[in-house]
Amino acid sequence: MRSALTVVAALLTLPVPAQPAPAATVCEVAPPAVPKVDWSGRAAYQAKAVVKDGRVIQVEIRALTAGVERRAQRALVTAIQQALRDAPCQPGDHEFEQRFTFDIPPSAPAASQAASTAG
Numbered sequence: 116m117r118s119a120l121t122v123v124a125a126l127l128t129l130p131v132p133a134q135p136a137p138a139a140t141v142c143e144v145a146p147p148a149v150p151k152v153d154w155s156g157r158a159a160y161q162a163k164a165v166v167k168d169g170r171v172i173q174v175e176i177r178a179l180t181a182g183v184e185r186r187a188q189r190a191l192v193t194a195i196q197q198a199l200r201d202a203p204c205q206p207g208d209h210e211f212e213q214r215f216t217f218d219i220p221p222s223a224p225a226a227s228q229a230a231s232t233a234g
Contacts, residue, residue, distance in 0.1 A: 154187035155221040158183045160177065162195055164210065199213075
């Protein structure tokens with residue numbers, strides 16, 4: 116029969132899945148450019164990025180909020196992907212996760228009259 120110490124030692128040597136690092140320690144991700152969309156509201160996404168040789172090579176994005184219009188969601192995900200791919204990263208191979216939140220206000224109605232200048 117194994118001693119308790121042997122069992123604990125065996126458990127301590129089991130491989131532990133690597134946790135993604137915070138984005139700030141791996142890459143300097145600028146806020147994504149908010150695309151012009153025909154939708155308003157709050158949309159949140161969780162992105163997981165894989166960095167190889169200091170460059171983002173793979174991005175997986177998961178929506179955290181429901182109800183975002185499909186075209187708007189596609190545009191927001193594309194903006195996130197672009198921001199991640201453009202980010203300068205630390206040399207080496209890494210994985211990181213980052214959350215992105217968009218607050219998109221309703222579009223302002225078009226002005227009914229053009230401004231005129233007196234002359």
